[in-house]
Amino acid sequence: MTFVALLHAVNLGARRKVPMADLRALLTGLGLREVRTYIQSGNAVFSADPDPALRGRLEAALEAQFGFPVPVTLRTAHGWQEAARGCPAHLRDETVVVAFLRDPPDPERVAALHARDVTPERWEVVGQHLYQTVPDGVRNLRLSAAVIERTLGVGVTVRNERTVQAIAAMLDT
Missing domain, CATH: 3.30.70 (Alpha-Beta Plaits)
Structure with a gap:
């Protein structure tokens, strides 16, 4: 299944930096597939098995990697197209x-x-x-x-x- 992840309030100032190359590496390291990002504002597209805990897993991994909480909003590809x-x-x-x-x-x-x-x-x-x-x-x-x-x-x-x-x-x- 294809998902879109939107990271909240990253790369807006000097403090909450999440480089897109690092985000792609992190998501790939979590076992997500076909990871792509769009511009620097925290947008990622990837494939993964359906998992109700996916958002929580992403948020925990982002905080562990970057040192600050990053809320994530998820949409399926179908939900995004809607x-x-x-x-x-x-x-x-x-x-x-x-x-x-x-x-x-x-x-x-x-x-x-x-x-x-x-x-x-x-x-x-x-x-x-x-x-x-x-x-x-x-x-x-x-x-x-x-x-x-x-x-x-x-x-x-x-x-x-x-x-x-x-x-x-x-x-x-």
Whole structure:
């Protein structure tokens, strides 16, 4: 089975460095197959046997190797392709980012997020993904990953549409 692993908050500053060559070596050393990475923001594609403990194994190995905790969000290739195609039509007229939620959000917490005024941004949760418009640029988001994470109570990592589509293309090869 093919998986996509998204590492949270790596390579953003001087402290949480995870070189992609080291990540590929680590994943290969864990017995994962056909390991590939995409850009420096912690995106890996690999094949592995289905294992409900895979995310925990990855997080433990990453912390042991790099010396700091690295939350991981996993998607199957099928789940990734659904995310790549899942942006609601009414959001597609603007630049969109996708917030990948580690776990399914509680509907009450989604309602609490809806209560926030983040105009001019627009967003929608579809399954374990939050699609969000970026009218004023990523650095100026009112609905930041930290706000999403705090309000929904689930881990979040965000990727831009170009990255989402590039990884989807990697899965097709």
